[in-house]
Amino acid sequence: MAKINHNNYLDVVDNVWTSAKEKGIMHINSEEQSFKGEKFSIKGRELINFGTCGYLGLETHPDLIAGSIELTRKFGTQLSMSRAYIRPAYIQELEELMSQLFDGNKVICYTSTSNAHISVIATIIKPDDLIILDQQVHFSVQFPCKNTKLQGTEVKMVRHSNYEMLEEMIRENYNKYNRIWYMADGVYSMHGDLPDTIILKRLLDKYPKLHLYFDDAHGMGWVGKNGAGYIYDRLGASERIVIISTLAKGFGCVGGMAIFADSEMYRRTDIFGGPLSYSHPLSPANVGAAIASAKIHLSDDIYTYQSELKDLMNYMNLRLEEKNLTNISSPDSPIYFIGSGLNKVTRNFVHRILEEGIYVNTATFPVVPNDKSGLRFTLTRHNTKADIDLLTDAMAYHLPKAVEEEGDSVERVYKEFGYHLQQKEDCLLVEPIKNSNLIVEEYTTIHDINTADWNLMFKDRGNISHSGMQCMEEIFSNNEQPEENWSFHYIIVKDKTGKLVLATFFTGAIYKDDMVAQENVSKQIEEVRKTDPYYLCSKTLAMGSLFCEGDFIYQDTQHTEWRNSVNYLFDFVSKVKKDIDAKVVIFRDFEEGGFLNQMLEDEGYAKMRMPNTNIISHSKWNTKEELLSLLNSKNSINNIKRYVFKYEDQFDVAIKKKLTDKEAEKHYQLFLNVKKANYAFNFFAYPEKTVKILSKYSDWEFLEFRIKGSDELIGCIWFFIGENHACPLIVGLNYDYIKSHHLYKQIMYYMVKRGNDLGKAKTYLGLTSDYEKQKYGAKSIPFYGYLKVDNIYNLDLLSSLSD
Known part of the structure; x- marks a missing residue:
């Protein structure tokens, strides 16, 4: 019934990357008229290239260029026909050369590595197989796996490179499936880390049903016999190991390839293989270059190039260690990651390095956790040791500067990435000094906060008045279930004169990670929760709570110290998060363009779309006709007449200030009906005592709906009444009457009517069902939340579950 606008993984990426683009550190346009691998031309300046993945520098090799030109002259720019009809001689030659490179194993070449994954996974995976994805396996692997569902x-x-978790999952599922596929990367593209092939060999020996599927694109060329890559060098190919690699990156061209030791897998893929047959083959230009590269890989030249790159890698590792930089990458790969922490620090850090005339990459959430973003760079044979000296000197100088400038602690950043900070004479570390004119008050209960002060700020913001918070604290304490017990954390910032500058509250609770996921995802997860109730749940520190909505923060933005008050807020959140051992922090609900929005993004929080809120702010109306006259949509007017007014006389509606225990139980059951039916906003049900507690407080009332002549309660509204507003927070329904009597539409009308009858300036109609609320002229206001997670595994897992 209730529909909301769901946050989408791509929306988060869009927000983060758009911000990075605006800062000039991503989606940069280069201006060079020719490229030899050493430098980019950006905004009229030449920048040393530490950003491309052509590890061996073969993309500028004269043999590859000559091969590309020669084959283009012979065969033109393309062969526009499916491989299912004709496989030209030059592609046959390439695949035969690649087969030699992989010791006679069969090879199929594709226009891209992504196309290879789409082709192979769709062909070799069966319905009775199980796929286990490493959390950080490349997106080009994860995407076609969704289609196998x-x-x-x-x-x-499984969590990234967590082999205990992998083995446990293999054991648990071993007798349920014909084959179990573990899919991972040979070299991970963000941190440059490598899989533990010794453990994987042991697992292969122990579990005959286990098969390995690797994307070794970043391992190709620079390592192994014939440059066949990291995985082939360590594991080889077998009937239980499939390797997907690349003709790009270290190989120096464009395209992908699949390597098979199993003849039947090869045959089935070769005969159709999805995009292998329904899309264009590699162009003659690409194949000409690839043939030349294959011949280099089959010659002794490949070992000279590998040795030259290895020498540069050893020198880079030595320099990074000397400079005590926060390098978390494997010393055995040419991909490096220097941790800098918060997004705002990383943007500052990368911008500084770009200004020094060195091109590097930015790595931010959601590819890495919010607090663990960093500067990523790659090493190629185009680089020199002098280039390495320039880069490492620049990073050592600018990393602490960027951290300090953004108000973070250098010591904290180093600790975050497992490093001990070495104080040096040429590296003075200065912690930011806070303004002492502000006084911070912290509380864990509303009872310790002055009623007048709190209500001055919050009495007309939903149900978070002083009394409303007392009620909430009583409901969510002293309960048996962990998810029903919340901790409350209040912060009030004043100046020395006692003037209020900032105030808000947070709750610590167990949240379902799929709270705003797609409904089909939550349904899948709820099946697992029948036996594992806290599956994909996280201890969360959230602004406001799940028992209220609206604007949870008071700010005097005219006060000269309000920005400093926000710094105190961030410190408060960090401290409370640690105290309650929360893994997720959420700031909500913010309208677009708010004062805090950019500060939150700079602090490393990822922007995400929340459900809209809906607010009625009509002038007073006395009759139904006057209500309809306030509405602009003829369709809405006709709908209300047809489905609401027509059925109104079939209902008895009662308003009660207090409920008996028996009545409260009936209300709660109707609430559970809605809760169980609605996966659009998925959270744990409120405690059973909720309605009984609400009934004790004078600012709550209850609307009850019955069919005329019947004693059966079929609908209810739990209504919070503020001084100048009304807030119908919770609805309960008997779904048997939804279609026959249009019960929900009747309840919606009474939400609006009751607020009007009480003479309130605003009625907060809550989240979800925007369309129904807009019929009455409600303004739907887009809300945004800001998210920070310690580990992105749960988010990645949720993404993998979506269809």
């Missing part, structure tokens, strides 16, 4: 294949995910 359509044939009934189950897809699971």
